Amino acid sequence: MPDRRIQIRSSLVLTIGLLLLTAIAVPQQALAVPSYARQTGLACEACHTVFPQLTPFGRVFKASGYTLFNTRKVQDIDQQKHSTLSLSDLPPISAMVMASTSISARANDSTSSKTSTDFPQQLSLFYAGHISDNVGAFIQITYDDQSGSIGIDNTDIRFADIAVVDGHDVIYGVSLNNNPTVQDLWNSTPAWGQPFISSPAMQGPAGGPQIEGAMAQNVAGLSAYALIDESVYAEVGVYRSALQGASVANNGGANNQIISGVAPYWRVAYEKDWGKNSWEFGALGLYAALQNPTTPAGAAINGSLQNAPTDRFLDTGLDTQYQYIDDANQITVTSSWVHEDQTLNASYGAGFASTNSDSFDTFSLNGSWFWHREVGGSLGFTSVSSSNDPIYFGTPQGSSNSSWGTAEVDYLPWLNVKLGLQYTAFFKFNGAASNYDGAGRKASDNNMLYAYVWFAY
Amino acid sequence: MRIVFVAAMAIIACAASPLAMAEETKTVVPAEAISEATSVCQDCHGPQGNSVSATFPRLNGQQADYLALQLKNFRDQKRSDPHARAYMWGMAAQLDDVTIGGLANYYADQKPTQPQTGGALAAEGKNIFMDGVDAQNIPACQACHGDHGEGNGVIPRIAGQHATYLKSQLEAFRSTLRESDVMHANTKDMTDSQIEALVSYLAND
Numbered sequence: 001m002p003d004r005r006i007q008i009r010s011s012l013v014l015t016i017g018l019l020l021l022t023a024i025a026v027p028q029q030a031l032a033v034p035s036y037a038r039q040t041g042l043a044c045e046a047c048h049t050v051f052p053q054l055t056p057f058g059r060v061f062k063a064s065g066y067t068l069f070n071t072r073k074v075q076d077i078d079q080q081k082h083s084t085l086s087l088s089d090l091p092p093i094s095a096m097v098m099a100s101t102s103i104s105a106r107a108n109d110s111t112s113s114k115t116s117t118d119f120p121q122q123l124s125l126f127y128a129g130h131i132s133d134n135v136g137a138f139i140q141i142t143y144d145d146q147s148g149s150i151g152i153d154n155t156d157i158r159f160a161d162i163a164v165v166d167g168h169d170v171i172y173g174v175s176l177n178n179n180p181t182v183q184d185l186w187n188s189t190p191a192w193g194q195p196f197i198s199s200p201a202m203q204g205p206a207g208g209p210q211i212e213g214a215m216a217q218n219v220a221g222l223s224a225y226a227l228i229d230e231s232v233y234a235e236v237g238v239y240r241s242a243l244q245g246a247s248v249a250n251n252g253g254a255n256n257q258i259i260s261g262v263a264p265y266w267r268v269a270y271e272k273d274w275g276k277n278s279w280e281f282g283a284l285g286l287y288a289a290l291q292n293p294t295t296p297a298g299a300a301i302n303g304s305l306q307n308a309p310t311d312r313f314l315d316t317g318l319d320t321q322y323q324y325i326d327d328a329n330q331i332t333v334t335s336s337w338v339h340e341d342q343t344l345n346a347s348y349g350a351g352f353a354s355t356n357s358d359s360f361d362t363f364s365l366n367g368s369w370f371w372h373r374e375v376g377g378s379l380g381f382t383s384v385s386s387s388n389d390p391i392y393f394g395t396p397q398g399s400s401n402s403s404w405g406t407a408e409v410d411y412l413p414w415l416n417v418k419l420g421l422q423y424t425a426f427f428k429f430n431g432a433a434s435n436y437d438g439a440g441r442k443a444s445d446n447n448m449l450y451a452y453v454w455f456a457y
Numbered sequence: 458m459r460i461v462f463v464a465a466m467a468i469i470a471c472a473a474s475p476l477a478m479a480e481e482t483k484t485v486v487p488a489e490a491i492s493e494a495t496s497v498c499q500d501c502h503g504p505q506g507n508s509v510s511a512t513f514p515r516l517n518g519q520q521a522d523y524l525a526l527q528l529k530n531f532r533d534q535k536r537s538d539p540h541a542r543a544y545m546w547g548m549a550a551q552l553d554d555v556t557i558g559g560l561a562n563y564y565a566d567q568k569p570t571q572p573q574t575g576g577a578l579a580a581e582g583k584n585i586f587m588d589g590v591d592a593q594n595i596p597a598c599q600a601c602h603g604d605h606g607e608g609n610g611v612i613p614r615i616a617g618q619h620a621t622y623l624k625s626q627l628e629a630f631r632s633t634l635r636e637s638d639v640m641h642a643n644t645k646d647m648t649d650s651q652i653e654a655l656v657s658y659l660a661n662d
Contacts, residue, residue, distance in 0.1 A: 035556075040547060040548070041546070041547015041550055042544055042547050043542065043543035043544075043546055043547070044550070045543050046543050046544055056512065057501065057510065057512060057513075058503075060500065060510070061500070064500055066498065068500045069497070070497065070547060070548055070550070070551065071551075072551075162496075162499065162500075164504045167478045169504055169509055170505055229511045230508050230510055233510075250633065273509075273510060273511065274511075274662070275511065275620070276463055276621060327539055450579070
C-alpha cells in the first residue's frame with residue numbers, strides 16, 4: 001500500500017474522528033485485526049467485502065465452523081493418534097467498539113432532547129475462533145449503553161466437517177446459537193442484514209416478526225446444516241426459550257414470551273457463483289407458540305406456563321443476495337420478504353387483541369457499493385405492514401404500517417475501522433405519514449441523522 | 458478430522474527420510490500426514506485441490522515444481538499481488554521446505570481437470586495458444602506451457618483452470634500487479650478480447 005495513501009487516511013481519520021467524538025483514540029496503524037484473521041493468517045478481505053458483509057469464502061469459513069487454523073497450538077493425541085486437545089497458544093479474543101451521535105428531526109416527546117451521543121454505543125468482547133479441530137465459536141459479550149449493563153450477545157458455536165459424497169464437496173455441521181438466523185451465511189437474513197448499525201435513539205414501528213430479532217439472546221437453538229459444493233444449503237433446527245436474567249423453571253409465571261416446547265426453524269438456499277459474481281436465492285421459516293405473550297402494545301399475560309393458551313406465529317420468508325467483488329469494487333444487493341401469520345388465542349382471550357388472527361409483513365431492499373474497500377455507501381428501503389388491530393398493536397391508526405429509506409456513506413481508513421454517516425427518512429410510521437400518534441406527529445419527525453465510528457481489533 | 462496445521466507440518470517434517478529430504482520436491486511422506494495438512498488447504502482449494510470457487514485456483518494435477526516455487530514465494534513474501542498477500546502470505550508463513558515438497562507432490566499427483574472448450578471464441582484462443590500473435594509480440598503459449606497446457610516444471614499447468622482465475626492472472630501479469638518479467642512481456646500487448654479467447658480455450662468452469 002502506498003505510504004501516501006496511509007498519510008491521507010491518517011489525517012482524514014484524525015479530522016473526522018475529532019469531529020465525531022474527541023474522546024476516541026483512533027488507531028494510527030492497522031497493526032491489529034480481529035481474531036479470525038489472527039487465527040488464519042488471512043486478511044479481512046478474504047472473508048468480508050466490508051465488515052460485517054461476507055464474501056463467498058467468508059461463508060465457507062463460517063460453515064466450516066470457524067476452524068481454519070494456521071498458528072501454533074498446544075495439542076495432545078491418544079494411543080490411536082486421535083486428537084484429544086487442540087488449543088491455540090493465544091486465545092482468539094477480539095474487541096469491538098461502536099460510538100455515535102444522533103440528531104432526530106424532532107424530539108420524541110416534549111421532555112426529550114433531539115440529540116443523543118453514545119459512547120460507547122456498544123462495547124463487545126468476542127471469543128471468535130477455533131475451540132478444537134472441528135469446533136469453533138462466535139461468542140459475543142456486549143456492554144450496551146442503553147441498558148447500562150453487560151450481557152450475552154449473538155452467539156454461534158459450531159461443529160463442522162467436510163466430506164466428499166459422490167464427487168460433491170459437502171460441508172456439514174451443527175450450530176448451537178441464541179438468535180434465529182445468526183448462524184446464517186448470507187446478509188439477506190435478519191441477524192446480519194442491513195442496516196448493520198443504527199441510532200439507539202431511532203424510533204421503530206410497533207411489533208415485528210418473531211424471526212426478525214424478537215427472540216434474540218433469549219433462546220437456545222440447535223440446528224443441523226449442510227452446504228453442498230458451496231452452492232446448495234439446507235438447515236433444520238429447533239429453538240427453546242433460554243431467558244437471560246430469569247429461569248422458566250423457577251417462578252415461570254412471571255416470565256413472558258416463553259416458547260411452548262420447541263420452535264422449529266428451517267432454511268434452504270441456493271447460491272450460484274460465476275466469475276466475480278454470486279447470486280443467492282433462499283427461503284426460511286420459523287414456527288413458535290408463545291406462552292405468556294406480550295403484545296406490541298405492551299400488554300403482557302403473566303399466567304401459568306402449564307396448559308395455558310398460546311399465541312402462535314408462523315414466519316415464512318424469501319431472500320436473495322447478489323454480490324460483485326473485484327479488487328476495486330465490492331457491490332452487494334440484498335432483499336428479503338417475511339410474512340407472519342399470527343394466531344392470538346392467548347392475547348385475544350385476555351382481551352389484548354381485537355381478533356385472534358393478525359398478520360405481519362416486512363420487505364427490505366438494500367444495496368451497498370465500496371471502492372477498494374475504502375470508501376462507499378449504501379441505500380436501503382424497508383416496508384412494514386400489518387393487519388389492522390388497534391388493541392393488539394396499540395397504535396392510534398390501528399396498524400404498524402411503516403416505511404423508511406436509509407442512505408449511508410462510509411469511509412474505512414483501514415479494513416477494521418469504519419466511519420459512517422447515515423440518514424434515515426420515514427415515509428410512513430405506525431399507519432400514517434402524518435398525525436400517526438393522534439397528536440400531530442409526522443412520520444418524518446422521526447428522521448434521523450447518525451454519525452458513528454465502529455472498529456474491531 | 459481437521460488437525461492442527463502446524464502439527465501436521467511437523468509430522469510431515471519428522472516423517473521425511475534423510476534421503477527424501479535431499480530431494481525436496483520428491484519427498485515421500487505418509488498419506489496420513491498429507492491428509493492432515495491438506496485438510497487446511499481444502500477449505501479454499503477443495504478436496505484433492507479441485508476447488509469449487511473460482512477465486513481459488515485448482516491445484517489438482519498442477520506441476521510440483523511450480524507449486525513448490527509459489528509456496529516458497531508466498532512464505533518468503535516474494536510474490537506480492539493482492540490475493541497473495543490477503544490469503545497465502547498467512548497460510549504459507551509456517552511451511553518448511555520439506556512440507557512444501559510433500560504438498561506439491563500430493564497435488565501434482567491428483568487427476569487434473571480437463572479444459573471444457575468449444576465455440577468460435579475458443580477457436581480464436583486456440584490460435585493464440587498454438588501460434589501466438591506475431592504482430593503483438595505475443596508468443597505461442599504452448600511453447601512453454603506444453604501442447605496441451607499441461608505445464609512443465611516451474612511452468613504451470615493452465616489447462617482446466619478456472620476461467621476467472623486465469624483471466625485475473627493474465628490481467629495481473631499485464632499490469633505487473635503480479636510480478637513476472639517473462640509473463641509481463643508476453644501479455645503487455647494482449648487485448649481484453651484476446652485474454653477472453655485464450656481463457657475460453659483453456660478453462661473449465
